[in-house]
Amino acid sequence: MSAAPVGPPAPSPYAAPDVKGLRLRAPTGLAVALTVLFTLVIGFGVYAVYADWNLRALMERLLADPAAVSDDELYRSERLTGLVGTIQGNALIVTGIVFVVWFHRVRTNAEVFAPGAEKLGRGWAIGAWFVPLANLWLPYRIAVTTWGSSTPFAAGGGYRRFPLTLVNLWWGAFVLARLLGWYGGMSYGRAESAGAVRDAATTMLVGDGLELVAAVLAVFFVRKLTAMQHARAGQGPAVAAV
Template sequence: MMRCRTCDADVEVRVLECTTCRTPVGSPALRPDVRTRAVGGVGRAASVAVAATVLFLLVTVAVQPVNALLAERAVNSTDGEAFMLTAGLLEFGAALLYQVAFLVAIVLVIVWTWRARTNLDAFPGAGPTNSDGWAIAGWLVPFVNFVLPHRVVANIARESLWRLSTPWLVHLWWGAWLAFLLTDRLTARSVVAEYDALPYPQTPADFQAYADHYAAATTTYLLPAVACLVAGVSLIVLIHRVSAAQTARIARGTPTGQILPGMTVATGPTAPTKSDPQ
């Protein structure tokens, strides 16, 4: 028996790979000639951005009943336009915050995905199914981005968490994300078309029409908001688990003591990794 250098499990010498982490017997936790990249910091930043995106989307939903109340007050007010202006500013501000958070989250998630995917090349026994370039391009190429990010993240999760099959959390995240994209597009078109059909608010009947519109929009926006919430929470948990697993493996394969004769040092700016003395 010998100990696996990746997961510290007992492995029989006659087998080809560790049954727990699938690292070839005798291999180090990291390939000494392949650079690894930190995923903890960018993973935390991506998680914060995803959480902010979900929060601001929920704020855009919460603004709708507030605007309905403002429009109701405008019905019996002599300064109804001021109430409607306030409603417009609230909706614009919430939408702006959401769009900014969404763009930041997309960038950070792509960066995290690329780093996590490139680290697989340094893990003996890992079997990447797509090149690291697709970890970026897969998010950006039209139509391909409906499939490939799921494949890349599923591969990252399997190889980082030592699973033979894709964790259910990956499927939950991607299914909720696709549901959000579809329902958000449909509801946005519907709500915008209804808003454009409203008259310029001048009479009490006009203000009441706006109040009814905002009240209906609250219900319409609930489905994409729930889908976004599920996708965001599952992605944050997934990022945390993968980042923790990769960080632990990289730390296990990084020497902590003095570099002695007989050790080989990995090239590049990352920490050195030693191999068995010859």
């Protein structure tokens, strides 16, 4: 029995026509890498929460009875806090670099899907993260526009609705975690008493807890937007400018 002829491979959904010199590029590989990196960030975040809690508890004991805390305990706690901060910081830097690359790619894809929807140039998908104060708002604006432009068509021809709840929760947790982390780290560096160290540890504890929440939400955000773009790419090129 002869084998059935094999037809040509199905075209990639990302082999879309150029739109103003742009071409769709799959964000799937970057999304997988980010899932792994954010998982590591979450693991280090749990360790950071433990270090903050340990430092706070130690300061509480020191305030209640200075003789009950040895110098070795203070040294170990300080070393643990510094080590966790270094590891967590390095993990966030690597994850942040990959995230910005992914963010720029999905922003570029969104311009293919809906030319003119975003008034800011594609370069802002990178630059917005490095502008003081503006980085508390501009990346969110770009994320919202990209989310809307990447919405797949429904079966009836209209757009499917994907609420911005996930985007809002992720960005809110991210900004609060950044602000509390900055303030807690600054307070810890300036602390000159056990009470001040305890207060700084409390702030860092809340900030690192929110960092965990933001990392979990970031995974869902990355995977959801990537899936939306994959579905939208399979439906063909943009049909109209916005």
